[in-house]
Structure formats: structure tokens, C-alpha cells
Amino acid sequence: MAKKVTVVEEILSENDRAALTNRAQLNDAGLFGLNLMASPGAGKTSVIMATIQALGDKLRIGYIDGDLASSIDVDKVAELGVPAVQINTGGLCHLDAFMMQGALPQLSLSELDLLVVENVGNLVCPSGFRLGIHRNVLIASVPEGDDKPYKYPAMYLGVDVMLLNKMDVIEAFDFDMEYFKRGVEILNPGLAFFPVSCKTGEGLDNWLAWVRSEVAAFKEGIVAVYEPR
């Protein structure tokens, strides 16, 4: 009598398959990647520039910028002397793994330690598309308000670390930190969280230490699982 065998296979989307390919390519190159997501104007580019300025002499950093239009961000970052690639999405609201496939060959991956990807400014759509990048980073910002975790849960659910930027203006806004943190904690318990100000530099040390320890852990092979986020 024939045995009954049940085959369980996770059906990956086309995008997820492309993300797996990207992840393998980064891993093979020994290159650790961050995918920065945020609302428009929350400070993605400012965080990236501060990170390059602080760590550029310790890590070889590359930059991929996703924008609907304009080369404002990529021009700023390229001025810091890091290899920079622009993905112009032509109006599309997020980066996806296929756009990354187009951008990655523009960089000498094996000559870099850290790849920073700046996603399109959008608190909704980017969370739905895996890029194959190792860590998803959310830049929240004080002026956006303390209720954003409750209103945009998918973004808060899917990230590995969060910065809360523009702490220098918190007195000017009615921002209830406990309410904000409670919303984050419900969605993403124990999420690493750094309040910062790119303007004053407040709190950036903690973020920079996190980046360095993640890159080091990756280099030591602790993060060797081929599982795209």
C-alpha cells in the first residue's frame, strides 16, 4: 500500500523570490544591508548622512536611493564620497526586489561592508515588499505625532529597529511618549528603539553602536540565515 505524503510548500511571490536572490548576492559578497523606511520628511537622508559621517572611516558604505523623482538625496549623499545609486521609481510608491536587482550591479558589492537603502517616503506601501536586505529600519519622527503606530501598524510590525527623529523639537509638539511606546510595544514587542535628533546629534551614538554591532555580527557569520525580511 502506497504511503500518503503531504507536501507543504510556502508559495513565495515573484518579489519574494527576487528578494532571496538579492539576499544571497549580498551574503556572498559579505555585505550587510539596511532598508530605511519612513514618512516623507521624517529624516531618512539626514540619518544616512550622519551615519556615513560617523562611520565612513570604519566601514566601507554604499548607498541606494529610491525616489519618485529628483536626484536631491542621491546628490547630497554622493557628496560625502560614498558610491551612490539612484533608483527612480517613476512615480511608484515603494522599492521592490526587482528594482534592487537593477541597482545592485552598479556597486562593487564585495568592496563594501554596509549597504544603506533609502526607500520611497511612504509609511504604507514599502512595508509590503521585501528587498532581500538584512534589516528593516523605521525612522519615525516627533512632528508626525504619537498615534502613528496605531494608524500604520503594518510598517511598525515589520521592522527590526526604529529611530524616533527630531527629538530636539519635542517640546513644541504634544507628543505623548508613553502612548507612542505602548503602540509600538503592542505591535513589535522589544523592538530596538533609539530617540535621536539629526540636528543636535542627540542619541545618534546609540544608533551608530547598533549599526556597528550588527555589521560585526554579520561578518562573524551569526546572521547567516537566507531568510529575507
Add this chain to the structure above:
Amino acid sequence: MAKKVTVVEEILSENDRAALTNRAQLNDAGLFGLNLMASPGAGKTSVIMATIQALGDKLRIGYIDGDLASSIDVDKVAELGVPAVQINTGGLCHLDAFMMQGALPQLSLSELDLLVVENVGNLVCPSGFRLGIHRNVLIASVPEGDDKPYKYPAMYLGVDVMLLNKMDVIEAFDFDMEYFKRGVEILNPGLAFFPVSCKTGEGLDNWLAWVRSEVAAFKEGIVAVYEPR
């Protein structure tokens, strides 16, 4: 000999057809509508609440709120005593004309003068979907930065009026008003533009006067064209 006739027909998307239906329904009810779009946290709900508080005794106002999740905004607005309907998009990044078709029958349209629709917080996707509403309103905000017209052109192209909110904190940010205005002017020449602060009330009078004059013009039949935006 048969004559050659060329038929040129604009192919409307399914969404545009639904938008036309919505527009006809509003026009038949004598109800003028505003579609408010913005980044997360720019102040859509604050502008709406200020508008209801200032004009609620002069105009009968209804409210439709689009959000990914939570009833935070609709609860706040309903407390002001206006009929309020929530569209929970279930994670979708914008409102469309079909969602509006589901929401409109929840309101007594012919008993209202002004319908305010709050779109999902997103500076990209909502600009691509007509709702059938008479005027598209963009709420920009100072903390987002002065480069947003250059980075999110589709949104700035497609609106009939713009507010720049959070003017009370402009000193705390490096906001170049001329650079911002130049970006707007390139995309949308002559766009009606009101710098405001919902916190201090600064500039709101100009916005409220605009709303009243638009409603009055509509009531007088000046805006009778069945052309959805």
C-alpha cells in the same frame, strides 16, 4: 463611397467611472466635497476639526475618514457632533471611488452642505485615484521639509488648493519658503496656498474664507461640470 469616420473615445478606468457616479450623486444632492490628502501626521484631522469648529454653525458638514486601521480620527471628529463615517481600508494605501460608493449611502447627502473626506496619510498613492469629489486639497507641513514638491510631484500637480501647516514651528526648522514655493509654482502655477498653524490658529481665516466661497460658488451652480478630479 463610404466616408471614413474616426471615433475618439477617452477610455475611463473603472475607478474613473465610479468617480463620475459619485460626482453625479453629490451634485444631485447639492453637496460640495473636499478630498484632503497629506503625509502621515501633517495635520489633516486638525485642519478638519478647526474647519468644523469655525464653520459648523454656518454649514452642515459631513465627514468620511479613510484609515488603514484604528478609529482614532473618526472618534475625534464625531465628538464635534457631525455625521462621520469610517472607511477602514484594511491596509490599502489610498481611498478609491468604490470605497466612496460604500460610504456615501451612510450619510444623508441632501441634508449636508459640505462633505470633507480625509484620505489615507500618504503623499504618493492617493493622488492616483479620483474619488469624484469636487476639490483636492493638499496639507503640506513645515517639518516635512521644503523639498517635497520636487520629490512628490504627482501629488502637487493634482491638487486645487494647498495648506502649509505647522507654521508655528518654522523657526525650529531650516525651511526655505522661496525654494518650496518655486517647486509648487513649477508644478501647479497659481495654486491657492494658505500657510496656517492649527495650533495657534494663524492663517486659518484665509482657508475658511476659501472653503465658504467654494461652497457658495457651488451652490450658485458655477461648478456644474460633471468632471471628476
